[in-house]
Amino acid sequence: MTESWISCEEVVESLFEYLDRELDNHTSVEIERHLERCHDCFSRAEFERRLRERIADSGQQQAPEQLRRRIRDMLERF
Amino acid sequence: MTASNRRRETLAVSKQRRDQFEQEVTRLMDRLYGTALRLARNPDDAEDVVAETVSNAWKKLDQLENPAHMEGWLFRILHHTFVSHWRRRQCRQAQEVDIEPEESGVRFSLFEKLHQPFLLWWGAPEREFVNALLQEDIRRAIDNLPDCFRLVIVLVEIEGYSYEEVSRLLDLPLGTVRSRVSRARGLLQKALWNQGREAGLAKCCNPAAGTSSGGDV
């Protein structure tokens, strides 16, 4: 291990910003490399990704028929 | 806007774009409604937000430069529509929440509650926990977040907005968005943990896990 490698603590610290793609390219690549080697951090990243998928799914919910009708009426009037 | 102006504007919108608009609105209806419901929490308000979004979008349809971007454009209008209605209330709540003590979920991590480092990879309680959560649990946890935190969760986790976009939309400094996103996640994970424990989902894990490492209610 060379000293320039990013530590587990640093990965944990920046993990969400990494998943949000808010980090500069250099830091992202370092984290990616770390995740390839470190099982603990990899599990953590996978966990957060999976949780986020579940959260993202909650943005989808069957629209009530009355709303669909209301929008259809509106579009017809346009 | 006068009626004749509106008519002229309507005529300016090509038939093709009009058809595309109708198709996109219909196709995206469940997501528009779901997102509006996560934001407004109440079905009647959510329906109003969607209806107002469609109406606002229609008025601006000829301003959309690239029709391929209609989906993202519709969701941006939805968020603007919601934010313009709720802004005042949100700001007030945000200030109240900001004075809360640091323990309010800031560094709460579900993974740390659930993960058992010495288990083999196929026995991952954290993965089982997330898979066992019902869509209802997740909705309830999001709906219970204070407005300003719920909003950034919807924008970042559901819509995939960048912090920069959130900052522009909510008219907040980037640093505030960054810290709010982070606190919102902590609060959300804490709520999921509490609900999961109530539902008996966390029985697989270390009994001490629920009481260790600060941040618990």
Ligand SMILES: [Zn+2]
């Ligand atoms: Zn690591």
